[in-house]
Amino acid sequence: IRRNGKVTGFDESKIKVAMTKAFLAVEGGGAAVSMRIHDLVNALSAQISQALSRRMPGGGTVHIEDIQDQVELALMREGHHKVARAYVLYRDHQAQKRAAEQADAAPVATILHVTHPDGSRAPLDLPRLHALVDEACGNLNDVDAKAVIAETLRNLFDGVPLKEVNTALVMSARTLIESDPNYSFVAARLLLDSIRTDALRFLKQPQTVCTQSELAGLFGEYFHAYIQTGIEHELLDPTLRQYDLKRLGQAIDTAQDLQFSYLGLQTLFDRYFLHQEGVRFELPQAFFMRVAMGLAINEIDREAHAIEFYKLLSSFDFMSSTPTLFNSGTLRPQLSSCYLTTVPD
Template identity: 50%
Template sequence: MPSEKHTTLNEYRVIRRNGQLSRFDVNKIAIAMTKAFLAVEGDTATASNRIQNAVHSLTNQVIKGISRHENTVPIEDIQDQVELALMRAGFHKVARAYVLYREEHAHLRAEKHEKTVIYVTDSTGQRRPLDEKHLRAQVIEACADLVDVNAEHIFDESLKNIFDGISERDVKHTLVMTTRTFIEKEPNYTYVAARLLLDQLRSEALNFVNQGAHYYPDYFKIYIKCGIEHELLEPQLAKFDLDKLSYLKTIRRQIVWLIPSSNCQKRIRPLSKRG
């Protein structure tokens, strides 16, 4: 079985479909691909050096594919990388055998499917069920007024990366990181990720909603003034009625103004050009 370049993967954890974490085992990838080869070529191919070498090389490709993840990787992503590696290497029949294997097991899971409750750990160490309704609402709000973005895609992909016992902070971080994976396909996801990141930063700075409502109006005006003084924001922003803006019912609507839209022609000057 392949052994090189896998020492750095010892700390990886696989997110199972029920949200539980398990230790990453590279040998399981090699075993799954070997079974796919045997399904096509028969049991007599077990001792074939050609197949052993192919499995070794393909497993290393799969490892490279999942290395973009931080510390955890959904099991579906691993299986997707196996299919991709087989197809790229020209083992189309083996790839089809692997796809059929996945579909068969998916049907078996669907027949006995039971919704597993994922628990989130808050800042005090208490565990509570993940509020999927609230999570979906966060994503939908972050996608508001943006074209060519799909909140459900972000939500579904984020759930794959959320495991039992995850911290509240990491849930928000997962939303941001998941959204970033869509940016190459559609640039407007940049603004979705930015809004979600602002949500994360704001919740960390102001732990309670009533604190945010109390302190935010003053902070907003100071932020605009400081940004203009340091040439990070356009001076024209000071001409707006900041008192009125700071008391808008939805704080997000203020912040969105500071995130350039796809039609915005004005630039926010970079830090490197400070006076």
């Protein structure tokens, strides 16, 4: 989906062109003929295409800003930090250029409508939009909720799909990170809104739209449904059902979500959260508790130990390795990154 709302076919070659320009900005024009750059760009582009395909195995639409985020993530993960920074600066420059052009354009209609999944249309809920952004900016220095709202509205159009409204919110905060790093936390908190809405809807919870502060009161019921659904879809170990889920749910602190930066939360969303039918129904704190439950599964007082492990993980004081994060509490609870063995010569 382009910024003007137009849907066009996915073209991997455009990703290659953008990344090549970023590499050339860092390594100079002489690198244009380098096979190393060519091979790197091809590998990274394929990696990004595969990540998007995994997210939407049945096909679908993805916003252009989301694709550009995947480019940044891929560059950072592979250690090309200078190139990633050049790419971020280029995006910021282009965003400023678009903002200047839009400022000279005719004003948008005063009333925007959103299109719901069932095809119905309704006016954009501006009060909720403001409430979400105000909450996301809460307790952060040098961030401006009005700037995020203004940038979001510039990227919306009449009839925009409801899902794209949240995408626009996240992307608007994302483009401001270069002006102040705290916008990374704002972007993460706005991404959380999309994640929790999808999860609550998938699990058919009584209330599917809520703010981060309201989530605490809904988490106990959500957590029980999350465990049951994970077991039913053969994603979680049925033994988890034997835990005192009410006690564990009460021990979960949803305020810990506020520690996430955008890159950290996006990485968990892309790679770690449990999903079914293309929907991530595992919220961040449920993810940490699921890992903790898997670690404590053979303990005598397993609830107490699970809570202890959960507090350690959710506070970021300690983080388990990727195999543990992927598999703890599942049907294949691999808990080691590597092991030693002997092989006779």
